[in-house]
Amino acid sequence: MDAQLLLDLAARYGTPLYVYDGDLVRQRYRDLFTFIPYPGLKIHYAMKANYNPALLSLLRDAGAALDTVSPAEVLMALKLGFPKDRIIFTANNLTDAETAEVHALGVLMNIGSLSRLRKFAAAFPGSRVCLRFNPDVVDGDSINTMTGGDLTKFGILLEKVEEVKAIVAAGNLKVVGLHEHTGSGLQHAESVYQAMKNLMAIATPENFPDLEFLDFGGGFKVPYRPDEKRIDYVSMGAEITRLFEAFCRDYGRPLGLYFEPGKFMVAEAGVLLVEVNTIKHNRTRTIAGCNAGFPQLIRPVFYQAYHHIANLSNPDGPLSVYDVCGNICETGDRFAEQRELPEIREGDILAIENAGAYCYSMGGVYNLRPMPAEVVVADHRARLVRPALNSAELVDAILGECHF
Numbered sequence: 140m141d142a143q144l145l146l147d148l149a150a151r152y153g154t155p156l157y158v159y160d161g162d163l164v165r166q167r168y169r170d171l172f173t174f175i176p177y178p179g180l181k182i183h184y185a186m187k188a189n190y191n192p193a194l195l196s197l198l199r200d201a202g203a204a205l206d207t208v209s210p211a212e213v214l215m216a217l218k219l220g221f222p223k224d225r226i227i228f229t230a231n232n233l234t235d236a237e238t239a240e241v242h243a244l245g246v247l248m249n250i251g252s253l254s255r256l257r258k259f260a261a262a263f264p265g266s267r268v269c270l271r272f273n274p275d276v277v278d279g280d281s282i283n284t285m286t287g288g289d290l291t292k293f294g295i296l297l298e299k300v301e302e303v304k305a306i307v308a309a310g311n312l313k314v315v316g317l318h319e320h321t322g323s324g325l326q327h328a329e330s331v332y333q334a335m336k337n338l339m340a341i342a343t344p345e346n347f348p349d350l351e352f353l354d355f356g357g358g359f360k361v362p363y364r365p366d367e368k369r370i371d372y373v374s375m376g377a378e379i380t381r382l383f384e385a386f387c388r389d390y391g392r393p394l395g396l397y398f399e400p401g402k403f404m405v406a407e408a409g410v411l412l413v414e415v416n417t418i419k420h421n422r423t424r425t426i427a428g429c430n431a432g433f434p435q436l437i438r439p440v441f442y443q444a445y446h447h448i449a450n451l452s453n454p455d456g457p458l459s460v461y462d463v464c465g466n467i468c469e470t471g472d473r474f475a476e477q478r479e480l481p482e483i484r485e486g487d488i489l490a491i492e493n494a495g496a497y498c499y500s501m502g503g504v505y506n507l508r509p510m511p512a513e514v515v516v517a518d519h520r521a522r523l524v525r526p527a528l529n530s531a532e533l534v535d536a537i538l539g540e541c542h543f
């Protein structure tokens with residue numbers, strides 16, 4: 140987004156402030172249909188990445204479906220007008236009550252453990268269901284978000300197919316989809332192909348005669364560092380299409396091809412604008428202290444993730460090295476450590492980039508600092524979608540829901 144526009148928004152709405160480029164989100168959604176030219180492609184945006192209602196509404200109008208992971212996500216999706224057949228529910232370690240709640244809403248359940256499948260078959264015999272398998276491929280941009288392989292809690296092991304079939308038969312379930320999700324920020328195109336092949340290998344008409352789709356999860360990576368190469372999604376999409384068409388020929392009919400991207404759709408569309416209020420020289424380090432902290436954007440602290448930072452107020456200043464720190468009472472509260480940036484002065488506005496995915500949605504109010512407001516820019520218009528609470532409003536909100 141244009142630096143002057145961001146500075147204007149910071150002046151108009153104050154900082155810290157999340158700004159999202161809604162046009163880019165819509166473009167990313169459309170891009171996937173260009174990259175993967177398979178007629179039965181369906182994109183279930185992983186709304187956990189960013190559940191801003193204006194962005195969700197844009198995607199709803201563009202025709203997108205949703206991947207949801209909690210009853211509240213399902214309820215929000217339905218309230219925003221997503222039809223239930225455009226929602227898939229992929230939670231893990233569900234309670235019976237949550238399962239019943241979502242099933243009653245008519246949303247397709249994606250089940251990832253034999254234990255839950257048995258309980259589901261007993262409670263809701265004859266239902267349609269999707270089954271999540273562990274793809275047995277390990278990839279991702281953080282050890283915490285790799286979901287394939289032995290060390291994770293996700294999915295049913297591929298070798299358990301016979302047990303699955305027995306449960307399905309006993310409950311007269313109709314398995315309409317198979318699913319896998321390998322991880323977030325997949326580093327190698329080969330991992331996507333291998334995970335597809337592993338799932339397709341068990342997706343035979345003998346094992347699962349009622350399939351309507353295969354869902355290969357999310358994980359499409361976007362660059363976070365300036366020198367990071369963008370994946371060639373045109374050639375990846377062509378290979379995905381080739382593999383899936385060959386699979387459908389073997390299966391005997393064309394099936395739906397589903398993906399569930401989160402980061403790919405929204406990461407690059409967001410920035411967090413913060414204002415530097417304190418410059419401090421600590422012998423070997425220069426610290427630029429900002430008016431937000433890790434509860435408002437946790438990825439650098441939580442995943443040691445790199446987020447590029449631009450000094451919007453002084454882009455041509457002489458370069459210097461900074462620790463860009465937040466306002467929370469912990470030493471680890473840094474957005475960047477020893478980062479070279481154009482000279483930062485008190486009052487400068489910094490843009491923390493790639494803040495569209497898993498930033499606001501993973502936020503909290505630790506130290507009782509309110510979450511930033513959110514602005515969406517789309518169709519040549521900037522809209523304040525969610526104002527920030529001020530400190531008094533935050534306190535009232537917390538005390539208002541307590542009994543003591």
Ligand code: LLP
Nearest residue numbers: 185320323324357358359399400401402497
């Ligand atoms: N489908 C399933 C079943 C998932 O668990 C996820 C992400 C996605 C799709 C979307 O993955 P994506 O396309 O966004 O990589 N908080 C972490 C990422 C957690 C991803 C969790 N599951 C981060 O900030 O890197």
